[in-house]
Amino acid sequence: MFGLIGHSTSFEEARHKARSLGFEEYADGDLDMWCSAPPQLVERVSVSSPTGKTIQGAYIDSVFVPEMLRRFKTAKRKVIKAMELAQKSGINITALGGFTSIIFEDFNLLKEERVSATALDWQRFTTGNTHTAWVICRQVEENASKLGINLATAKVAVVGASGDIGSACCRWLQRSGVAELLLVARRPQPLVDLQASLGSGRILALEEALAEADVVVWVASLPQGLTIEASSLRKPCLMVDGGYPKNLDSKVVSDDVHVLKGGIVEFWQDIGWQMMEVAEMAKPQRQMFACFAEAMILDFEARHTNFSWGRNNISLESMDWVGEASLRHGFRALGLEQASPPSPGAVPAAV
């Protein structure tokens, strides 16, 4: 059995979701109430691969919302409690979605002693980052050519290059023969280390990289107040928004700048679930975050282990493996033709 741990994208959205699912008491509750609320196993689903294999899964809402990020103990407890619930529900492999894996890694929950009464078995959890990285790279490769961008002569900027997903994307794109990688991240030292391990790539500030890049891979949360001058970008430009939350399309609107929701996959058939309705997927019955799909893939393959775990452990071999398994089980990366067009009312960020 596979599990997905998710959360709402905002408190407001969470209350709306609670109301639509018939949890009126929660919909009316304030943030303090939500902080104390335990995780909920919201939904169970059955999913079949084109290979004929069928697996069972469950979606657990951690009842975490991003507004709780500033409450360290709350955020930590939300993640641990949701993991406990997954484990106690007998789920073999669970993906930590959205902010939950970020909290897990950045707050060092693995190193905490006595975080909980239940001994968590880490083997049962995955960040899903290997599949997310593979999907983002696949999105770059498949969609660049559609825009007439030849990767062999192109510059690809990776914003958030030293992160878990970002560094994996760099290694993959280097192997794919991208002409030049432009490395962008907030902290200098990890970037220098990455550059040394790659043996190539140029470290640049965000603005410098944007001005040169044919393709921009975003695997960083966008800085608040970020504005992108569409006029300063190369034309055409492919932007793969692999950050969380996905709000890049509101930052850049231009005919020659193509923004694709990164790290999203589409399944080969509808899944009878409600959970993706609220994740603002264009086709919520088929589309989902690649990290969630990783838990399904691991379950389809009966590979019940913490496949993606820790930071900067993603190898090209594991990306190859998960990529092949992904295709075999009916997932494909979201492409430009499926992306929703910018809303007509959106104001170009550069104006």
Added chain:
Amino acid sequence: MATLETAVASPSGAEAVDSLALGLPDFSSDVYKDAYSRINAIVIEGEQEAHDNYISIGTLIPEQAEELSRLARMELKHMRGFTACANNLGVTADMPFAKQFFSPLHQNFQTALGEGKVVTCLLIQAILIEAFAISAYHIYIPVADPFARKITEGVVKDEYTHLNYGQEWLKANLDTAREELEQANRQNLPLVRKMLEQVSADASVLQMEQEDLMADFLSSYQEALVEVGFTNREIAKMAAAALVG
């Protein structure tokens, strides 16, 4: 699906490291002992009432009286253990406070007992109070003094047996118990939150935070209700009574 470097997460993470570095409370300080006199009294009173309650429940289900009296004896043993914890710190438990603290729940139990409502009695004692005790003890153990820590670790194991007893009985009788359980939940779950609020300042001195206590209690409570046989949706609604009631 972690993406990255998390502009948001890091600053609060850094703050938290400082608070964790504070270590354990000063068990010999007057502030600690004062708070402990009430928290410890609640625990002692809770164990005493648990003993009395299990004996009372035995009068409603005579065929279980022997088993219930066995559970009751364990509670008395716990009570003696926690009394020793107070002596060890040189604290006198504030028993009048504790009696007052438990009185609304005590009253509800006595009313149910008088009406022969075994389901309500089991919900109050074997589910609500046990689930609360288990989660509170778990939160207490890492911040307890070494003596109390050892005692409490032993107690928690027993309390699971008691929670399990209530779960099993209610599970076997769920068809007839469902309606009464839901009503008992509505009546009693909000009391737990009010009780928690009353002692949140004292608990905080012992480094037990109200939000943690509430969240852990609700998780244990939800788990117990899953075992009893309620669906996740029913449980979410029932648990909400604690939060908004």
